[in-house]
Amino acid sequence: MSIAATQKRGFGAVLWDYLTTVDHKKIAHLYLFGGGFFFILGGLEAMIIRIQLVRPENDFVSAGLYNEILTMHGTTMIFLAAMPLLLGLMNAVMPLQIGARDVAFPFLNSLGFWLFLFGGLILNCSWLLGGAPDAGWTSYAPLSTTSPGHGVDFYVLGLQISGAGTLIGGINFLVTIINMRAPGMTYMRMPLFSWTTFITSVLILFAFPALTIGLFLLMFDRLFGSAFFNVALGGNTIIWEHLFWIFGHPEVYILILPAFGLFSDIFSTFAKKRLFGYTAMVFATILIAFLGFMVWAHHMFTVGLGPVANSIFAIATMAIAVPTGIKIFNWLATLWGGSITINSAMLWALGFIPTFTLGGMTGVMVASVVADYQYHDTYFVVAHFHYVIVGGTVFGILAGLHYWWPKMFGRILNEKLGKIAFWIFFTGFHLTFFIQHFLGLMGMPRRYWVFLKDQGLDTGNLISTIGAFLMAIGVIIFFYNVVYTAVKGEKVPDDPWDGRTLEWATSSPPAHYNFKQTPLVRGLDPLWVEKTEGKGKMTPAEPLGDIHMPNGSILPFIMSFGLFIAGFGFIYQVNYTWAYIPLFVGMGILLGCMLIRSLKDDHGYHITKEELEREAD
Amino acid sequence: MSHDHSLNPETMPHEPEKATLEGKNKFLGFWFFLGGETVLFACLFGTYLALRNSTAGGPTTNDLFGLELVFIMTILLLTSSLTSVYAMYHMKNNNFKKMQLWLGVTAVLGFAFLGCELYEFNHYIHEYEFTFRSSAFGSAFYTLVGFHGGHVTFGLLWLLALMIRNAKRGLNLYNAPKFYVFSLYWHFIDVVWVFIFTVVYLMGKVG
Amino acid sequence: MKGWMGRFRAFFLLGSLALVLSACGKDNLTALVPKGYGAESSMDLIIISTVVMLFVFAVVMLIYVAVLLRYRKKKGQEDFIPKQVEGNKTLETIWTVIPIILLIIIAVPTVTATFDLADNSGSKDGLNIQVTGNQYWWHFNYEGQEIQTSQDLYVPVGEKIYLSMKSSDVHHSFWVPSISGKMDVLPENENKMYIEAYEEGVYWGKCTELCGPSHSLMDFKVIVVSQEEFDQWVKDMKNVNPDNQPQDAVAQEGKSLFQQNNCMSCHAIGSSPTQIGPNLTNFGDRSKIAGILDPTKENLVKWIVDPESIKPGNKMTGNYPEVSEKEAGKIAEYLMQLKPSEVTPESAGN
Amino acid sequence: MAENTNSNEVNPYQKHKNKLEMQKQLITFALMILFTIIAFVIVATGMMQKMFVIPVLLILAVIQVAFQFYYFMHMKEKGHDMPSLMMYAGIMAALLIIAGLVVITWW
Structure with a gap:
């Protein structure tokens, strides 16, 4: 119903609808769109990096610009592409999976998205305003505190704003999962994707404050003359490294755990088997998250923390391999004895297993401190984290998109294009990154603008660049598929994959209240339980009645826009007094909106029983 | 309207802050936010502890801190914590007027605390020329204590907004969670202060 | 399509294997041939x-392939x-315990080696060298020897040499892949490590x-020479008299141009501890100019006239009066003649 | 907007319970003030050896904060499982962070 209705309305109405929406499904669309946009930007930056490194001593881009590009590639891909795309999938699916009508804080959900978007825009405005940040996505002080121009300021403000959005999103998901599960949906009946959303949100809750503080310190040093990282005044630059990685390592798990969750759901659906060792999978997730907080210093093995600290962090890091291994073997056991359908969603999931296992392998290898003295900050590490983040997160996002596309949009992505895109991307990926393990050990440090002639690095880099082009082609085919599907895509029934979990028990795309009657959950894989017992659909847990829904609001958009303006004020007050105007105006808009939100009661509205009955087909 | 009735029941439930789903969500969400704030302040404390001896030739903790003012500030904030407990006590007894009164006392104590803090900062800046920029220790000190002060300021603005907005209409199930969540925030500010006076001032005096 | 893909993947795997077997990278740079x-x-x-880890990977792949071969949905059994x-x-x-055992197999030697390499006691009678990282060059100060040098680090073969490292500006990291793993160079904390080279030669170092x-x-380079050669080099370096006049007229002119153009305020010749710019005592012996260019006069002239085009962001640009190519040639002539020692990268087997 | 007129309609039993609860809060407050005074006195008089002072101060602070959480913020009551879980998780992360920043920042 909704798609037909939106098509009839004018563009302005649709735009206004999306600007003010608090519906988690529409916010998911926004996240996917925003994340997709930044993914393309980050991808272009990646291509420039690979073109620059196609031959020794190349001069495709200048040294300074190259540093800006590599910084923006990392920052964009992590903060503005991978995380929003995952948050988009979580928003689209998690409330459906637990049988909720909406998230706990619809208003904050929308605020979280707009903060992310405006943060990302601030960061990318730097390209037009005198140069992007150039101190690496890690922005180690004092390189970041002494970097000339305003590039790093844009990094600080952009990440601060989008980070606040993510934190809000995390709290929202936590409360949603705890308070809004359907009757009978106990914790140990939640689909793995909902579980990993939960654990990921815990990680967001405890990891992002460290980034917030780190960014504040960096901001105070750069914009207000404090001395946290100014060695001459007694500052210490290691503090930044600690704060960054206290955030940064959990961040890695924030990126990978949701992918683990959705792979679990996909394997189980397409093997037609319940997830093998569900309990072990849940506890492995919790254990990974727990250990994830005490391993940050393995990014700092060469900093000189001393053998005791290095050994402790090495062992803690290796320990994470155990729960991760449990997961891999449980997935294989889920597939074992199943009846496996291979389509594009499943291809991405199947491609993930060998790729991620390689990434995990090298993960244990870099955890071995003395070996890491050689790997650290070389292309070996570049290869390692791309195997994990691309092989895990990006494959996961693509698998999830193929899997849930029919649920989100009522249309199925073209299978043939999907498979072609997978094979090209998969080949390109391994071509690009496998060789980089060896480049690193052969003496090529990461973040190198050029590599010199006669150092035996030419062939490897050439192969890597060729692979990168294949990856780009794969991505283009995927985006073509998206457009093709939107125009000509085949409409599908509500449950095209013979699904097992609650999201497949409602219409595709779901009505804005998700479930007309909240379903009663009678076991793990609730829909499957009903299917095997011959009913094929959920039993309602309540009689048909009025549904309470939240009102839409433009305030989140305006608040984020206020911060966006204030961001420029903060950056330029160093040079110009007039910059205090946008600073105060922006903060005024923010606080004013908060005040309005606080003073104006918002009771939401009700969809009456009669309306619901009329909508029934 | 139907919710006016449901938000103003005949008999107030025992825990008005958790009587509605929105209230429950707010309650839980805010606790989690405080969990995140714990980490946030831990980072500030960690930074401060790492930099507290980096005075770059400027005044040290022992030179700067006087215990009298800090003691007064501590008592002010601790007492304001108790007064907000009283306010919640009256909320549970559904006595709106007394709740407002105790919240008012809380606000007064909060402003008094803030005034002391401003006086203290002013004193350091003018008597000792000890500023945010003078050393890494200075930066860390003002950032940690200032973040706490910022939290107090925000809390006071929030409290005033709540009190003024609801002055005329009394307590109901829509605003009870808001008052309750504010009291949680206020207690948390006090928790942070307990560590600030211990770690920054008292330990700074010990050396 | 399936068969074509399979063949392509086989080709890809074989290709990468061949590449691995044929090349471990450039000698004296690669970490794969430790020296x-x-x-x-x-x-x-x-x-x-x-x-x-390859063992683990093999097990995973074995199950994976078996699953894909045996449990695909079969025709005629769609409803199974x-x-x-x-x-x-x-x-x-089993798959919890076995990985734990495997990890212990890695963890024990890891911890042992970590403590082994962490020896930073320093050497009583051997070599202690202070390393300073600067944007974008390295300075080496031989403690107690009154020898200062930059870019080329001379060390004797088979000797444990202790390095204490600090940065004058941002973070750097000291890495000579063939000889030792890396260690960060920080502005506030002094880091210590030791290196011991097994073979004479010139080894590449990188930040x-x-x-x-x-x-x-x-x-930068680490130049590993025999003990005798090293002693000789130390003697030669100590004998340098910065006031010595060069032999030929061009170089003499170069020297006065060097002094007139303010070069001395950053660059020391001799054992003066100035390290705003690289120490030039044995510049004529350097294996590379500016760390990367071959040591020819043309390259040096290019560097002196426009350093920005060679090392963007370097600190030399703009800190001296403009120098014409002709003047630069004279300065280059002077600098290239700063060869205090017979022991050079060439003699070490460049 | 309906004026709220039901200000006295609270179950008398509940009211009594609230009162008992409030008495406990007052005792808690008295103890907190006491601990604060002890902490200040220890430092002001310099009566204790330096080695012991800091642990004692920290213990006093932790007890105070526990009072604050369990009594003033009601964490001891039921319905606080998730808040306690997240608070403890946060405190664990906090301790790790502080330990990291204190122990391995200077060498």
Whole structure:
């Protein structure tokens, strides 16, 4: 119903609808769109990096610009592409999976998205305003505190704003999962994707404050003359490294755990088997998250923390391999004895297993401190984290998109294009990154603008660049598929994959209240339980009645826009007094909106029983 | 309207802050936010502890801190914590007027605390020329204590907004969670202060 | 399509294998052919962890391939519902315990080696060298020897040499892959490590912590010579008299141009501790100019006239009056004649 | 907007319970003030050896904060499982962070 209705309305109405929406499904669309946009930007930056490194001593881009590009590639891909795309999938699916009508804080959900978007825009405005940040996505002080121009300021403000959005999103998901599960949906009946959303949100809750503080310190040093990282005044630059990685390592798990969750759901659906060792999978997730907080210093093995600290962090890091291994073997056991359908969603999931296992392998290898003295900050590490983040997160996002596309949009992505895109991307990926393990050990440090002639690095880099082009082609085919599907895509029934979990028990795309009657959950894989017992659909847990829904609001958009303006004020007050105007105006808009939100009661509205009955087909 | 009735029941439930789903969500969400704030302040404390001896030739903790003012500030904030407990006590007894009164006392104590803090900062800046920029220790000190002060300021603005907005209409199930969540925030500010006076001032005096 | 893909993948795998077997990278740069104690320790662990991990990978792939061969949905059995297995305690215990054992196999030598390489006691009668990282060059100060040099680090073969490292600006990282793993160079904390080279030769060193635009050009060399040669080099370096006049007229003119153009305020010749710019005592012996260019006069002239075009963001640009190519040629002539020692990168087997 | 007129309609039993609860809060407050005074006195008089002072101060602070959480913020009451879980998780992360920043920042 909704798609037909939106098509009839004018563009302005649709735009206004999306600007003010608090519906988690529409916010998911926004996240996917925003994340997709930044993914393309980050991808272009990646291509420039690979073109620059196609031959020794190349001069495709200048040294300074190259540093800006590599910084923006990392920052964009992590903060503005991978995380929003995952948050988009979580928003689209998690409330459906637990049988909720909406998230706990619809208003904050929308605020979280707009903060992310405006943060990302601030960061990318730097390209037009005198140069992007150039101190690496890690922005180690004092390189970041002494970097000339305003590039790093844009990094600080952009990440601060989008980070606040993510934190809000995390709290929202936590409360949603705890308070809004359907009757009978106990914790140990939640689909793995909902579980990993939960654990990921815990990680967001405890990891992002460290980034917030780190960014504040960096901001105070750069914009207000404090001395946290100014060695001459007694500052210490290691503090930044600690704060960054206290955030940064959990961040890695924030990126990978949701992918683990959705792979679990996909394997189980397409093997037609319940997830093998569900309990072990849940506890492995919790254990990974727990250990994830005490391993940050393995990014700092060469900093000189001393053998005791290095050994402790090495062992803690290796320990994470155990729960991760449990997961891999449980997935294989889920597939074992199943009846496996291979389509594009499943291809991405199947491609993930060998790729991620390689990434995990090298993960244990870099955890071995003395070996890491050689790997650290070389292309070996570049290869390692791309195997994990691309092989895990990006494959996961693509698998999830193929899997849930029919649920989100009522249309199925073209299978043939999907498979072609997978094979090209998969080949390109391994071509690009496998060789980089060896480049690193052969003496090529990461973040190198050029590599010199006669150092035996030419062939490897050439192969890597060729692979990168294949990856780009794969991505283009995927985006073509998206457009093709939107125009000509085949409409599908509500449950095209013979699904097992609650999201497949409602219409595709779901009505804005998700479930007309909240379903009663009678076991793990609730829909499957009903299917095997011959009913094929959920039993309602309540009689048909009025549904309470939240009102839409433009305030989140305006608040984020206020911060966006204030961001420029903060950056330029160093040079110009007039910059205090946008600073105060922006903060005024923010606080004013908060005040309005606080003073104006918002009771939401009700969809009456009669309306619901009329909508029934 | 139907919710006016449901938000103003005949008999107030025992825990008005958790009587509605929105209230429950707010309650839980805010606790989690405080969990995140714990980490946030831990980072500030960690930074401060790492930099507290980096005075770059400027005044040290022992030179700067006087215990009298800090003691007064501590008592002010601790007492304001108790007064907000009283306010919640009256909320549970559904006595709106007394709740407002105790919240008012809380606000007064909060402003008094803030005034002391401003006086203290002013004193350091003018008597000792000890500023945010003078050393890494200075930066860390003002950032940690200032973040706490910022939290107090925000809390006071929030409290005033709540009190003024609801002055005329009394307590109901829509605003009870808001008052309750504010009291949680206020207690948390006090928790942070307990560590600030211990770690920054008292330990700074010990050396 | 399937068959074509399969063949392509086989080709890809074979290709990468061939590449691995044929090349371990450039000698004296690659970490894969260790020629020093640290690099050897690292290599041992690399091998242990790779072997253990390849075993795990092989097991995973074996099951994976078996699954894909046996459990694809079969034609005519579209409605087949597999048995819904909840889990299996024995299996799950096995794949928890075995990885733990495998990890212990890696962890024990890791910890041992970590403590072994952490010796920073310094040497009583041997060599202690202070390393300073600068944007974008390295300075070496031989403690107690009154020898200052830059870019080329001369060390005797088979000797444990202790380095204490500090940065004058941003973070750098000291890495000589063939000899030892890396160690960060920080502005506030002094880091210590030791290196021991097994074979004479000239080894490439690189900066591995992003330090600005010319991060990728911050190369240096470690020149490993025999003990006798090293003693000779030390003697020669100590005998340098910075006031010595060069022999020929061009070089003499070069020297006065060097002094007139303010070069001396940053660059020292001799054992003066000035280190705003690289020490030039044995510049004529340097294996590279500015760390990356071949040591020819043309390259030096290019560098003096426009350093920005060679190392973007370097600190020399703009800190001296403009120099014409002709003047630069004279300065270059002077500098190239600063060859205090017979012991040079060439003699070490460049 | 309906004026709220039901200000006295609270179950008398509940009211009594609230009162008992409030008495406990007052005792808690008295103890907190006491601990604060002890902490200040220890430092002001310099009566204790330096080695012991800091642990004692920290213990006093932790007890105070526990009072604050369990009594003033009601964490001891039921319905606080998730808040306690997240608070403890946060405190664990906090301790790790502080330990990291204190122990391995200077060498």
